[in-house]
Amino acid sequence: MAQMVTKQGAERKTEIKTPKGRIMHSASPGGRTVARLEWNTGFKRRWSGQYWLAQMFMDSEVLRLSDPYVPFLTGSLKQSGTLGTVIGSGLVQYIAPYARWQYYRAGQTQREIREDPRRGPMWFERMKVVYKDYLIRGAKARAGGSR
Numbered sequence: 001m002a003q004m005v006t007k008q009g010a011e012r013k014t015e016i017k018t019p020k021g022r023i024m025h026s027a028s029p030g031g032r033t034v035a036r037l038e039w040n041t042g043f044k045r046r047w048s049g050q051y052w053l054a055q056m057f058m059d060s061e062v063l064r065l066s067d068p069y070v071p072f073l074t075g076s077l078k079q080s081g082t083l084g085t086v087i088g089s090g091l092v093q094y095i096a097p098y099a100r101w102q103y104y105r106a107g108q109t110q111r112e113i114r115e116d117p118r119r120g121p122m123w124f125e126r127m128k129v130v131y132k133d134y135l136i137r138g139a140k141a142r143a144g145g146s147r
Contacts, residue, residue: 007065047090054143056088062124063092065131069123071102071112092124 024036063081072080077096084095089091094103108120118126127133 012071050142052088054139055090059087059090059092060087061131061135061138062127065135066092066123068116068118068128069120069127070120071109071121071123072116077102092101118140 013024014107015022015024022038026035027033063085064086065077066081070081077094077099080096080099081092081094084093085091096102103121103123105121108117112119120126
C-alpha cells in the first residue's frame with residue numbers, strides 16, 4: 001500500500017509498508033532520488049513458522065486424502081507414500097519400485113473397479129479434483145491468510 005507521507009514544495013516522499021518491512025522513497029526537484037528499504041526483523045521468524053504449518057498440513061492431508069485412490073493389493077504402495085514422505089518438506093513421494101508405473105499406467109484393472117472404483121492410476125490428480133478447495137482453505141488458514 002503506497003501512502004503519500006509529505007509533500008514539501010516539489011519534493012515528494014512516498015512510503016510503502018508491507019508485513020516484510022517498508023520502502024521509503026523521496027524525489028527532489030533537482031532529480032535526486034533516494035530509496036531506503038527497512039526489513040521488519042520479526043517477519044521471517046513469524047511467517048516461516050506459519051508457512052511451515054501450512055506445508056505440514058498440505059503434506060499430511062495429501063497423503064491421507066489420496067489413500068482411497070491409491071491402487072491396493074498388499075498395501076505396500078500405500079505404505080511407501082508414508083515412508084517416502086517427510087511431513088513439512090513439500091515433497092510427497094511414493095517410493096515403491098513400481099510406484100511410477102502404477103501412477104502413469106493407462107486405466108484401472110477389473111479388480112480395482114470391482115473392489116473400489118476410486119483406486120487406480122493418477123491418484124493425486126483425481127484426489128485433487130475432489131479436495132482442492134479444502135486443501136487451499138486449510139493451507140491459507142494455517143499460513144495466516146483468509147479462512
